[in-house]
Amino acid sequence: MNVNLKFFASFRLLTGKAGTELEVPEGTTTSDLLVMVRDMYEGFNEKTVLYAVNGEYVGKEVGLKEGDSIAFFPPVSGG
Amino acid sequence: MNVNLKFFASFRLLTGKAGTELEVPEGTTTSDLLVMVRDMYEGFNEKTVLYAVNGEYVGKEVGLKEGDSIAFFPPVSGG
Amino acid sequence: MIRVTREDFSVDEVIASIRSGGMGAIVTFLGTVRNKSKGRDVDRIEIQVYEEMAVKQLQAIREDAITRFGVEDVAIVHRYGSLGVSDNIMMIAVGAGHRPEAFEACRYVLETIKEKVPLWKKEFTPEGDYWIEGEEYERTE
Amino acid sequence: MIRVTREDFSVDEVIASIRSGGMGAIVTFLGTVRNKSKGRDVDRIEIQVYEEMAVKQLQAIREDAITRFGVEDVAIVHRYGSLGVSDNIMMIAVGAGHRPEAFEACRYVLETIKEKVPLWKKEFTPEGDYWIEGEEYERTE
Numbered sequence: 347m348n349v350n351l352k353f354f355a356s357f358r359l360l361t362g363k364a365g366t367e368l369e370v371p372e373g374t375t376t377s378d379l380l381v382m383v384r385d386m387y388e389g390f391n392e393k394t395v396l397y398a399v400n401g402e403y404v405g406k407e408v409g410l411k412e413g414d415s416i417a418f419f420p421p422v423s424g425g
Numbered sequence: 426m427n428v429n430l431k432f433f434a435s436f437r438l439l440t441g442k443a444g445t446e447l448e449v450p451e452g453t454t455t456s457d458l459l460v461m462v463r464d465m466y467e468g469f470n471e472k473t474v475l476y477a478v479n480g481e482y483v484g485k486e487v488g489l490k491e492g493d494s495i496a497f498f499p500p501v502s503g504g
Numbered sequence: 505m506i507r508v509t510r511e512d513f514s515v516d517e518v519i520a521s522i523r524s525g526g527m528g529a530i531v532t533f534l535g536t537v538r539n540k541s542k543g544r545d546v547d548r549i550e551i552q553v554y555e556e557m558a559v560k561q562l563q564a565i566r567e568d569a570i571t572r573f574g575v576e577d578v579a580i581v582h583r584y585g586s587l588g589v590s591d592n593i594m595m596i597a598v599g600a601g602h603r604p605e606a607f608e609a610c611r612y613v614l615e616t617i618k619e620k621v622p623l624w625k626k627e628f629t630p631e632g633d634y635w636i637e638g639e640e641y642e643r644t645e
Numbered sequence: 646m647i648r649v650t651r652e653d654f655s656v657d658e659v660i661a662s663i664r665s666g667g668m669g670a671i672v673t674f675l676g677t678v679r680n681k682s683k684g685r686d687v688d689r690i691e692i693q694v695y696e697e698m699a700v701k702q703l704q705a706i707r708e709d710a711i712t713r714f715g716v717e718d719v720a721i722v723h724r725y726g727s728l729g730v731s732d733n734i735m736m737i738a739v740g741a742g743h744r745p746e747a748f749e750a751c752r753y754v755l756e757t758i759k760e761k762v763p764l765w766k767k768e769f770t771p772e773g774d775y776w777i778e779g780e781e782y783e784r785t786e
Protein backbone atom coordinates (compact mmCIF):
# COMPACT_ATOMS: atom_id res chain seq x y z
CA MET A 347 0.00 0.00 0.00
CA ASN A 348 1.06 3.60 -0.49
CA VAL A 349 1.39 6.27 2.18
CA ASN A 350 2.41 9.91 1.93
CA LEU A 351 5.35 11.23 3.93
CA LYS A 352 5.65 14.90 4.81
CA PHE A 353 8.76 16.60 6.20
CA PHE A 354 9.00 19.94 7.98
CA ALA A 355 11.65 22.38 9.15
CA SER A 356 15.13 20.82 9.44
CA PHE A 357 13.76 17.46 8.27
CA ARG A 358 12.95 19.02 4.94
CA LEU A 359 16.61 20.03 4.79
CA LEU A 360 17.83 16.54 5.75
CA THR A 361 15.65 14.76 3.23
CA GLY A 362 15.88 17.40 0.53
CA LYS A 363 12.11 17.30 0.04
CA ALA A 364 8.80 18.47 1.50
CA GLY A 365 7.20 15.07 0.95
CA THR A 366 7.22 11.79 -0.95
CA GLU A 367 5.06 8.75 -1.58
CA LEU A 368 6.27 5.43 -0.16
CA GLU A 369 5.12 1.86 -0.71
CA VAL A 370 5.00 -0.09 2.54
CA PRO A 371 3.77 -3.62 3.45
CA GLU A 372 0.20 -4.09 4.69
CA GLY A 373 0.17 -3.97 8.49
CA THR A 374 2.98 -1.42 8.76
CA THR A 375 2.73 0.56 11.99
CA THR A 376 3.97 4.04 12.84
CA SER A 377 7.03 2.63 14.63
CA ASP A 378 7.83 0.34 11.65
CA LEU A 379 7.64 3.39 9.40
CA LEU A 380 9.90 5.41 11.67
CA VAL A 381 12.55 2.68 11.41
CA MET A 382 12.26 2.76 7.60
CA VAL A 383 12.57 6.52 7.46
CA ARG A 384 15.58 6.55 9.78
CA ASP A 385 17.26 4.09 7.38
CA MET A 386 16.31 6.08 4.28
CA TYR A 387 17.62 9.46 5.38
CA GLU A 388 20.97 10.15 6.96
CA GLY A 389 20.85 12.39 10.01
CA PHE A 390 17.40 11.32 11.21
CA ASN A 391 19.00 9.10 13.84
CA GLU A 392 20.61 11.87 15.80
CA LYS A 393 17.44 13.92 16.06
CA THR A 394 14.30 13.96 18.13
CA VAL A 395 11.53 12.97 15.73
CA LEU A 396 7.87 13.85 16.26
CA TYR A 397 5.27 12.40 13.93
CA ALA A 398 1.58 12.71 13.19
CA VAL A 399 -0.84 10.68 11.11
CA ASN A 400 -3.38 12.65 9.09
CA GLY A 401 -2.69 15.71 11.23
CA GLU A 402 -3.07 14.04 14.64
CA TYR A 403 -0.46 12.94 17.14
CA VAL A 404 -0.74 9.14 17.54
CA GLY A 405 0.98 6.33 19.47
CA LYS A 406 3.86 4.07 18.34
CA GLU A 407 1.94 0.99 17.29
CA VAL A 408 -0.82 2.57 15.24
CA GLY A 409 -1.52 0.62 12.05
CA LEU A 410 -1.32 2.59 8.82
CA LYS A 411 -3.68 2.33 5.87
CA GLU A 412 -3.57 3.18 2.19
CA GLY A 413 -3.36 6.91 1.55
CA ASP A 414 -2.44 7.97 5.10
CA SER A 415 -0.34 11.13 5.43
CA ILE A 416 2.47 10.75 7.93
CA ALA A 417 4.34 13.91 8.92
CA PHE A 418 7.81 13.91 10.48
CA PHE A 419 9.18 16.96 12.22
CA PRO A 420 11.44 18.24 14.99
CA PRO A 421 10.13 19.65 18.29
CA VAL A 422 7.90 22.60 17.49
CA SER A 423 8.87 26.22 18.12
CA GLY A 424 5.86 28.42 17.42
CA GLY A 425 4.25 30.85 19.84
CA MET B 426 -3.58 77.44 59.39
CA ASN B 427 -5.86 76.35 56.56
CA VAL B 428 -5.85 72.97 54.82
CA ASN B 429 -7.98 71.66 51.97
CA LEU B 430 -10.04 68.52 52.42
CA LYS B 431 -11.08 66.41 49.45
CA PHE B 432 -13.65 63.61 49.52
CA PHE B 433 -14.15 60.84 46.98
CA ALA B 434 -16.69 58.13 46.14
CA SER B 435 -19.01 57.27 49.08
CA PHE B 436 -17.26 59.89 51.26
CA ARG B 437 -18.51 62.56 48.91
CA LEU B 438 -22.00 61.20 49.53
CA LEU B 439 -21.51 61.11 53.34
CA THR B 440 -20.16 64.65 53.53
CA GLY B 441 -22.35 66.07 50.80
CA LYS B 442 -19.33 67.75 49.19
CA ALA B 443 -16.28 67.15 47.02
CA GLY B 444 -14.09 69.28 49.25
CA THR B 445 -13.87 72.04 51.82
CA GLU B 446 -11.35 74.30 53.49
CA LEU B 447 -10.72 73.76 57.20
CA GLU B 448 -8.85 75.80 59.78
CA VAL B 449 -6.74 73.61 62.06
CA PRO B 450 -4.19 74.37 64.83
CA GLU B 451 -0.49 74.59 63.96
CA GLY B 452 1.12 71.19 64.53
CA THR B 453 -1.95 69.21 63.50
CA THR B 454 -0.99 65.75 62.21
CA THR B 455 -2.79 63.44 59.81
CA SER B 456 -4.18 61.36 62.67
CA ASP B 457 -5.41 64.51 64.49
CA LEU B 458 -7.17 65.54 61.31
CA LEU B 459 -8.76 62.13 60.89
CA VAL B 460 -10.24 62.42 64.40
CA MET B 461 -11.63 65.87 63.51
CA VAL B 462 -13.15 64.63 60.28
CA ARG B 463 -14.70 61.60 61.96
CA ASP B 464 -16.38 64.01 64.41
CA MET B 465 -17.55 66.40 61.70
CA TYR B 466 -19.25 63.88 59.45
CA GLU B 467 -21.64 61.17 60.54
CA GLY B 468 -20.94 57.75 59.05
CA PHE B 469 -17.16 58.17 58.76
CA ASN B 470 -16.69 56.08 61.89
CA GLU B 471 -18.07 52.88 60.47
CA LYS B 472 -15.96 53.00 57.36
CA THR B 473 -12.43 52.14 56.37
CA VAL B 474 -10.78 55.48 55.64
CA LEU B 475 -7.75 55.90 53.41
CA TYR B 476 -6.06 59.28 53.17
CA ALA B 477 -3.36 61.03 51.18
CA VAL B 478 -1.54 64.33 51.58
CA ASN B 479 -0.88 66.25 48.38
CA GLY B 480 -1.54 63.12 46.36
CA GLU B 481 0.76 60.78 48.29
CA TYR B 482 -0.02 58.09 50.83
CA VAL B 483 1.59 59.08 54.14
CA GLY B 484 1.82 57.77 57.69
CA LYS B 485 -0.37 58.60 60.72
CA GLU B 486 1.78 61.17 62.44
CA VAL B 487 2.75 63.35 59.54
CA GLY B 488 2.59 67.06 60.39
CA LEU B 489 0.43 69.21 58.14
CA LYS B 490 1.27 72.65 56.84
CA GLU B 491 -0.67 75.60 55.47
CA GLY B 492 -2.30 74.84 52.13
CA ASP B 493 -1.90 71.05 52.21
CA SER B 494 -4.54 69.02 50.37
CA ILE B 495 -5.74 66.03 52.35
CA ALA B 496 -7.90 63.52 50.52
CA PHE B 497 -10.17 61.01 52.29
CA PHE B 498 -11.56 58.03 50.48
CA PRO B 499 -12.69 54.41 50.81
CA PRO B 500 -10.62 51.44 49.59
CA VAL B 501 -10.03 51.90 45.88
CA SER B 502 -11.74 49.79 43.21
CA GLY B 503 -10.20 50.65 39.85
CA GLY B 504 -8.58 48.24 37.46
CA MET C 505 2.89 55.84 28.70
CA ILE C 506 0.45 56.71 31.47
CA ARG C 507 -2.95 58.13 30.59
CA VAL C 508 -6.07 58.85 32.70
CA THR C 509 -8.89 59.87 30.39
CA ARG C 510 -12.60 59.93 29.66
CA GLU C 511 -11.90 58.81 26.09
CA ASP C 512 -11.84 55.28 24.72
CA PHE C 513 -8.51 53.88 23.52
CA SER C 514 -7.19 51.51 20.89
CA VAL C 515 -5.25 48.51 22.19
CA ASP C 516 -3.16 48.54 19.00
CA GLU C 517 -2.20 52.18 19.58
CA VAL C 518 -1.23 51.64 23.21
CA ILE C 519 0.88 48.63 22.20
CA ALA C 520 2.48 50.69 19.41
CA SER C 521 3.52 53.27 22.02
CA ILE C 522 5.77 50.72 23.78
CA ARG C 523 6.71 48.26 21.02
CA SER C 524 10.46 47.89 20.46
CA GLY C 525 12.96 45.45 18.94
CA GLY C 526 14.01 44.14 22.35
CA MET C 527 10.55 42.70 22.97
CA GLY C 528 9.56 39.14 22.19
CA ALA C 529 6.46 39.19 24.39
CA ILE C 530 3.79 41.82 24.99
CA VAL C 531 1.15 40.89 27.57
CA THR C 532 -1.95 43.02 27.75
CA PHE C 533 -4.72 43.17 30.33
CA LEU C 534 -7.94 44.81 29.19
CA GLY C 535 -10.64 45.43 31.80
CA THR C 536 -14.18 45.71 30.40
CA VAL C 537 -17.58 46.39 31.94
CA ARG C 538 -19.22 43.08 32.83
CA ASN C 539 -23.00 42.71 32.66
CA LYS C 540 -23.14 41.01 36.09
CA SER C 541 -21.59 41.76 39.45
CA LYS C 542 -22.16 39.58 42.52
CA GLY C 543 -25.35 38.21 40.97
CA ARG C 544 -26.77 41.62 40.07
CA ASP C 545 -27.34 42.82 36.50
CA VAL C 546 -25.20 45.82 35.69
CA ASP C 547 -26.65 48.44 33.35
CA ARG C 548 -23.64 50.76 33.34
CA ILE C 549 -20.89 51.96 35.65
CA GLU C 550 -19.36 55.28 36.59
CA ILE C 551 -15.74 55.69 37.52
CA GLN C 552 -14.55 58.52 39.72
CA VAL C 553 -10.88 59.40 39.91
CA TYR C 554 -8.60 61.58 42.03
CA GLU C 555 -6.74 62.42 38.86
CA GLU C 556 -3.51 64.13 39.99
CA MET C 557 -2.88 61.40 42.54
CA ALA C 558 -3.86 58.57 40.17
CA VAL C 559 -1.39 59.77 37.56
CA LYS C 560 1.43 59.95 40.15
CA GLN C 561 0.58 56.49 41.47
CA LEU C 562 0.43 54.97 38.00
CA GLN C 563 3.79 56.50 37.09
CA ALA C 564 5.32 55.04 40.25
CA ILE C 565 3.78 51.60 39.60
CA ARG C 566 5.08 51.64 36.02
CA GLU C 567 8.63 52.47 37.12
CA ASP C 568 8.54 49.93 39.94
CA ALA C 569 7.37 47.17 37.58
CA ILE C 570 10.08 47.93 35.01
CA THR C 571 12.80 47.72 37.68
CA ARG C 572 11.35 44.82 39.64
CA PHE C 573 10.73 42.51 36.66
CA GLY C 574 13.34 43.79 34.22
CA VAL C 575 10.75 44.38 31.51
CA GLU C 576 11.31 46.76 28.61
CA ASP C 577 8.31 49.05 28.99
CA VAL C 578 4.85 49.36 30.54
CA ALA C 579 1.85 51.43 29.42
CA ILE C 580 -1.27 52.01 31.52
CA VAL C 581 -4.49 53.71 30.41
CA HIS C 582 -7.46 54.09 32.77
CA ARG C 583 -10.78 55.66 31.88
CA TYR C 584 -13.22 57.47 34.14
CA GLY C 585 -16.77 58.73 33.63
CA SER C 586 -19.82 56.78 32.49
CA LEU C 587 -19.26 53.42 30.76
CA GLY C 588 -21.68 50.89 29.28
CA VAL C 589 -21.55 47.10 29.30
CA SER C 590 -18.57 45.74 27.30
CA ASP C 591 -16.87 49.15 27.19
CA ASN C 592 -13.14 49.34 27.87
CA ILE C 593 -12.34 50.40 31.44
CA MET C 594 -8.56 50.23 31.44
CA MET C 595 -5.60 48.47 29.94
CA ILE C 596 -2.07 47.53 30.87
CA ALA C 597 0.52 46.56 28.24
CA VAL C 598 3.86 45.08 29.30
CA GLY C 599 6.61 44.46 26.75
CA ALA C 600 9.52 42.21 27.70
CA GLY C 601 12.23 40.07 26.19
CA HIS C 602 10.46 36.88 27.26
CA ARG C 603 7.00 35.76 28.31
CA PRO C 604 7.44 34.87 32.02
CA GLU C 605 8.36 38.37 33.15
CA ALA C 606 5.76 39.92 30.83
CA PHE C 607 2.95 37.89 32.45
CA GLU C 608 4.26 38.42 35.98
CA ALA C 609 4.72 42.17 35.59
CA CYS C 610 1.28 42.61 34.00
CA ARG C 611 -0.40 40.78 36.86
CA TYR C 612 1.63 42.73 39.42
CA VAL C 613 0.70 46.07 37.86
CA LEU C 614 -2.98 45.11 37.85
CA GLU C 615 -3.04 43.98 41.48
CA THR C 616 -1.15 47.09 42.57
CA ILE C 617 -3.60 49.35 40.72
CA LYS C 618 -6.50 47.60 42.46
CA GLU C 619 -4.85 48.21 45.81
CA LYS C 620 -3.42 51.71 45.50
CA VAL C 621 -4.68 53.89 42.68
CA PRO C 622 -7.48 56.30 43.68
CA LEU C 623 -10.23 55.23 41.29
CA TRP C 624 -13.68 54.03 42.33
CA LYS C 625 -16.43 52.21 40.45
CA LYS C 626 -20.12 52.77 40.98
CA GLU C 627 -22.39 50.15 39.52
CA PHE C 628 -25.89 50.99 38.31
CA THR C 629 -28.19 47.99 38.64
CA PRO C 630 -31.98 47.52 38.56
CA GLU C 631 -31.79 47.19 42.37
CA GLY C 632 -29.94 50.47 42.92
CA ASP C 633 -26.52 52.03 42.62
CA TYR C 634 -23.52 50.71 44.50
CA TRP C 635 -20.11 52.21 45.16
CA ILE C 636 -17.55 49.46 45.07
CA GLU C 637 -15.00 49.80 47.86
CA GLY C 638 -12.11 47.40 47.57
CA GLU C 639 -13.87 44.04 47.37
CA GLU C 640 -16.90 45.35 49.32
CA TYR C 641 -20.12 46.96 48.16
CA GLU C 642 -22.14 49.78 49.60
CA ARG C 643 -25.67 50.79 48.66
CA THR C 644 -25.66 54.50 47.89
CA GLU C 645 -29.35 55.28 47.41
CA MET D 646 -11.62 32.35 16.34
CA ILE D 647 -8.65 30.41 15.03
CA ARG D 648 -6.58 31.82 12.18
CA VAL D 649 -3.27 30.70 10.59
CA THR D 650 -2.20 33.28 8.07
CA ARG D 651 0.60 35.11 6.29
CA GLU D 652 -1.16 38.42 6.95
CA ASP D 653 -0.65 40.79 9.85
CA PHE D 654 -3.53 41.26 12.28
CA SER D 655 -5.02 43.99 14.47
CA VAL D 656 -5.14 43.23 18.19
CA ASP D 657 -8.29 45.36 18.47
CA GLU D 658 -10.03 43.32 15.76
CA VAL D 659 -9.11 39.99 17.31
CA ILE D 660 -10.37 41.21 20.69
CA ALA D 661 -13.58 42.47 19.04
CA SER D 662 -14.17 38.97 17.66
CA ILE D 663 -14.52 37.56 21.21
CA ARG D 664 -15.71 40.52 23.30
CA SER D 665 -19.01 39.93 25.12
CA GLY D 666 -21.00 41.30 28.05
CA GLY D 667 -20.02 38.40 30.30
CA MET D 668 -16.36 39.42 30.20
CA GLY D 669 -14.72 41.64 32.78
CA ALA D 670 -11.16 40.66 31.83
CA ILE D 671 -9.49 40.10 28.47
CA VAL D 672 -5.86 38.96 28.66
CA THR D 673 -3.83 39.08 25.46
CA PHE D 674 -0.44 37.63 24.64
CA LEU D 675 1.28 39.11 21.60
CA GLY D 676 4.47 37.45 20.37
CA THR D 677 6.79 39.71 18.37
CA VAL D 678 10.12 39.21 16.59
CA ARG D 679 12.94 40.05 19.00
CA ASN D 680 16.19 41.53 17.68
CA LYS D 681 18.28 39.11 19.78
CA SER D 682 18.15 35.39 20.39
CA LYS D 683 20.63 33.56 22.64
CA GLY D 684 23.11 36.39 22.20
CA ARG D 685 22.88 36.54 18.41
CA ASP D 686 21.45 39.47 16.48
CA VAL D 687 18.34 38.51 14.56
CA ASP D 688 17.72 40.18 11.19
CA ARG D 689 14.43 38.44 10.41
CA ILE D 690 12.71 35.11 10.92
CA GLU D 691 10.77 32.68 8.81
CA ILE D 692 7.96 30.57 10.15
CA GLN D 693 7.00 27.28 8.55
CA VAL D 694 3.68 25.64 9.38
CA TYR D 695 1.96 22.30 8.80
CA GLU D 696 -1.22 24.23 8.26
CA GLU D 697 -4.03 21.64 8.33
CA MET D 698 -2.61 20.10 11.50
CA ALA D 699 -1.89 23.45 13.15
CA VAL D 700 -5.49 24.57 12.66
CA LYS D 701 -6.82 21.33 14.16
CA GLN D 702 -4.43 21.58 17.12
CA LEU D 703 -5.30 25.21 17.77
CA GLN D 704 -9.02 24.43 17.68
CA ALA D 705 -8.50 21.64 20.21
CA ILE D 706 -6.38 23.85 22.48
CA ARG D 707 -9.02 26.60 22.35
CA GLU D 708 -11.82 24.21 23.32
CA ASP D 709 -9.74 22.60 26.04
CA ALA D 710 -8.86 25.98 27.57
CA ILE D 711 -12.50 27.15 27.57
CA THR D 712 -13.60 23.99 29.41
CA ARG D 713 -10.62 23.70 31.72
CA PHE D 714 -10.62 27.31 32.96
CA GLY D 715 -14.28 28.21 32.48
CA VAL D 716 -13.43 31.24 30.37
CA GLU D 717 -15.90 32.83 27.96
CA ASP D 718 -13.91 32.68 24.72
CA VAL D 719 -10.42 32.31 23.26
CA ALA D 720 -9.02 33.56 19.94
CA ILE D 721 -5.67 32.51 18.49
CA VAL D 722 -3.96 33.94 15.40
CA HIS D 723 -0.56 32.66 14.23
CA ARG D 724 1.37 33.98 11.26
CA TYR D 725 3.82 32.16 9.01
CA GLY D 726 6.21 33.31 6.30
CA SER D 727 8.92 35.95 6.55
CA LEU D 728 8.79 38.43 9.45
CA GLY D 729 11.01 41.37 10.39
CA VAL D 730 12.14 42.58 13.81
CA SER D 731 9.19 43.85 15.91
CA ASP D 732 6.62 42.27 13.59
CA ASN D 733 3.69 40.42 15.12
CA ILE D 734 4.18 36.64 15.18
CA MET D 735 1.04 35.49 16.94
CA MET D 736 -1.54 36.46 19.48
CA ILE D 737 -3.84 34.84 21.99
CA ALA D 738 -6.84 36.66 23.47
CA VAL D 739 -8.75 35.16 26.40
CA GLY D 740 -11.97 36.74 27.65
CA ALA D 741 -13.31 35.72 31.05
CA GLY D 742 -15.57 36.91 33.83
CA HIS D 743 -12.59 37.61 36.10
CA ARG D 744 -8.87 38.15 35.82
CA PRO D 745 -7.38 35.04 37.47
CA GLU D 746 -8.79 32.56 34.96
CA ALA D 747 -8.08 34.92 32.05
CA PHE D 748 -4.36 35.07 32.96
CA GLU D 749 -4.14 31.34 33.69
CA ALA D 750 -5.88 30.27 30.50
CA CYS D 751 -3.79 32.64 28.35
CA ARG D 752 -0.56 31.26 29.79
CA TYR D 753 -1.80 27.69 29.39
CA VAL D 754 -2.75 28.24 25.75
CA LEU D 755 0.67 29.75 25.02
CA GLU D 756 2.63 26.93 26.67
CA THR D 757 0.50 24.31 24.91
CA ILE D 758 1.06 25.97 21.53
CA LYS D 759 4.81 25.94 22.15
CA GLU D 760 4.66 22.25 22.93
CA LYS D 761 2.19 20.88 20.39
CA VAL D 762 1.37 23.05 17.39
CA PRO D 763 3.41 22.25 14.24
CA LEU D 764 5.06 25.61 13.62
CA TRP D 765 8.81 26.21 13.39
CA LYS D 766 10.90 29.34 13.49
CA LYS D 767 14.06 29.85 11.50
CA GLU D 768 16.21 32.77 12.62
CA PHE D 769 18.38 34.68 10.16
CA THR D 770 21.43 36.12 11.91
CA PRO D 771 24.74 37.55 10.69
CA GLU D 772 26.31 34.21 11.75
CA GLY D 773 23.93 32.05 9.75
CA ASP D 774 20.41 30.69 9.77
CA TYR D 775 19.09 28.52 12.55
CA TRP D 776 16.01 26.34 12.77
CA ILE D 777 14.69 26.52 16.28
CA GLU D 778 13.61 23.14 17.57
CA GLY D 779 11.80 23.27 20.89
CA GLU D 780 14.29 25.13 23.04
CA GLU D 781 17.26 23.93 20.96
CA TYR D 782 18.96 25.46 17.94
CA GLU D 783 20.39 23.86 14.83
CA ARG D 784 22.63 25.49 12.27
CA THR D 785 21.10 24.92 8.85
CA GLU D 786 23.69 26.25 6.46
